[in-house]
Amino acid sequence: AQTVTQSQPEMSVQEAETVTLSCTYDTSESDYYLFWYKQPPSRQMILVIRQEAYKQQNATENRFSVNFQKAAKSFSLKISDSQLGDAAMYFCAYVYSGGGADGLTFGKGTHLIIQP
Amino acid sequence: GAVVSQHPSWVICKSGTSVKIECRSLDFQATTMFWYRQFPKQSLMLMATSNEGSKATYEQGVEKDKFLINHASLTLSTLTVTSAHPEDSSFYICSALGLANEQFFGPGTRLTVL
Numbered sequence: 001a002q003t004v005t006q007s008q009p010e011m012s013v014q015e016a017e018t019v020t021l022s023c024t025y026d027t028s029e030s031d032y033y034l035f036w037y038k039q040p041p042s043r044q045m046i047l048v049i050r051q052e053a054y055k056q057q058n059a060t061e062n063r064f065s066v067n068f069q070k071a072a073k074s075f076s077l078k079i080s081d082s083q084l085g086d087a088a089m090y091f092c093a094y095v096y097s098g099g100g101a102d103g104l105t106f107g108k109g110t111h112l113i114i115q116p
Numbered sequence: 117g118a119v120v121s122q123h124p125s126w127v128i129c130k131s132g133t134s135v136k137i138e139c140r141s142l143d144f145q146a147t148t149m150f151w152y153r154q155f156p157k158q159s160l161m162l163m164a165t166s167n168e169g170s171k172a173t174y175e176q177g178v179e180k181d182k183f184l185i186n187h188a189s190l191t192l193s194t195l196t197v198t199s200a201h202p203e204d205s206s207f208y209i210c211s212a213l214g215l216a217n218e219q220f221f222g223p224g225t226r227l228t229v230l
Contacts, residue, residue, distance in 0.1 A: 045221035101148040103162035
């Protein structure tokens with residue numbers, strides 16, 4: 001079975017600085033997707049960024065980028081120019097893409113604090 | 117992105133009663149929806165996969181007779197918590213599956229069982 005590990009329960013960063021959230025995963029599959037979701041206090045899950053495992057190029061979305069290391073099974077999220085609105089829980093998630101419709105496997109999350 | 121709604125957003129019920137939670141995809145048809153549970157300060161755990169017109173698939177450890185799922189149309193899935201007890205109090209989140217394995221999440225339903 002697949003597992004997703006986020007080893008940082010909490011991270012703190014100064015506004016406008018850069019922060020990196022870590023995520024590792026374990027799977028025996030070669031075809032999958034990886035995601036980072038943001039959950040603010042409203043608890044609405046918001047997709048931040050996604051990565052297809054077959055793509056070597058790291059995904060980027062404005063201030064958000066990932067460092068995807070397939071061999072190491074690592075998928076870290078870098079947030080540049082941190083803003084107060086980035087404060088939230090961040091969840092790393094995995095889904096197998098070769099078997100039809102599967103639910104997501106989430107890590108335990110990282111609570112990101114933005115210091116003004 | 118696509119919009120998914122949930123109703124109610126918060127429900128309080130007495131122990132032993134049943135509660136129904138609705139999940140609707142508002143602007144697209146979803147053959148597959150998912151139900152997750154999130155306990156306070158914890159992550160989301162997949163409970164079941166809901167497929168339109170067929171029986172739901174439950175994750176290991178989830179009681180299918182307690183958490184009844186019905187996906188009668190391409191835009192609606194319902195989760196009924198039968199004979200609810202205080203330990204069932206949690207935050208229940210649904211998602212609808214779109215293209216390229218992207219899931220669109222509802223805003224969640226907070227269930228409190230007294």
